[in-house]
Amino acid sequence: MKWMNLRISKKRYVLPFLALTSLFSLKVSSVGKKNSGVIAPVAVAPVVSASAALYENLSLDSLGLSREAYEYAIVGYDRLLKEGKLRNDDILSIVDFSLPSTQKRLFVIDMASGKLLFNSLVSHGRNSGKNMATDFSNSPESFKSSLGFYVTGNTYRGQHGYSLRLEGEEEGINNNAMERGIVMHAADYVNETLGRRQGYIGRSLGCPAVPVGLHKKIISKIQNGTCLFMYSPDVKYLSASKILRQQQQAA
Incomplete structure (x- = not known):
């Protein structure tokens, strides 16, 4: 998959570790006396794209985030941004x-x-697998996670307390999220101690549940129109996602 250049709108991606001199190749032109010593750019192209640089700068590979997951996330983020679906494009x-x-x-x-604001445990649906999530569904009562791109909605207080609604953006893949009640919420079964004891953390009915001690901070940061991407190297999803296919066709 080719790297794509992120669309820079009013926001500027901050990559302090890149020196300006690394962005351009320069040479000295010596054609005639008048032009002797003139510096002329011959390649006006970044050595590394903003998206690739951010992945490296945050050492996301060392934290376990696969490059493929990150690349696909950037594709969908950019697509939703261009379509005007993100009310807050600061957060991915x-x-x-x-x-x-x-x-x-x-x-x-x-x-x-x-x-990187948060790196946290998160649950998958109980019918998606035990320690590894390998089976996904968009169907009500499946108790499975749904892959793909979401736009976060508003917060509310429900059965699990402070929670966040999620709007699935992929038809046939996760567009039933609202109907299924797929939200982000806190769960006491999402904790490292339980994971060490039984070999996997607790599972939800399909919701991406997060630790009790972090849920308010995470939900408050990502609410109201940010991009959320749930990834798996699932062949069925990767071939069915129109968001990803659109970018591949454009490339």
């Missing part, structure tokens, strides 16, 4: 279901400041 959240439930597989990235 990724759930990497290629990782086991005992590993911190929720990544919340501030795209404006270039910072």
Whole structure:
């Protein structure tokens, strides 16, 4: 998959570790006396794209986030941004279901400041698998997680306390999220101690539940129109996602 250049709108991606001199190749032109010593740019192209640089700068690979999950997340984020569906384009959240439930597989990235805000445990649906999530569904009462791109909605207080509504953006893949009651909420079964004891954390009815001690901070940061991507190297999803196919066709 080719790297794409992020669309820079009013926000500027902060990559302090890149020196300006690394962005351009320069040479000295010596054609005639008048032009002798003139510096002329011959390649006006970044050595590394903003998206690739951010992945490296945050050491996301060392934290377990797969490069493929990150690349696909950037594709969908950019697509939703261009379509005007993101009311807050500062934040990109990724759930990497290629990782086991005992590993911190929720990544919340501030795209404006270039910072990783949260790296947390997150649950998958009880019928999606035990420690690894391998089976996904968009069907009500399936008690499985749904992959793909979501736009976060508003918060409310429900059965699980402070929770966050999620709007699925992919027809046939996760568009039933609202009907199914797929939300982000706190759960005491999402904790490292339980994971170590039984080999997997507790599972939900399909919701991406997060630890009790972090849920308010995470939900408050990603609410109201940010991009959330739930990833798995699932062949069925990757071939069915129109968001990803649109970008591949454009490339």
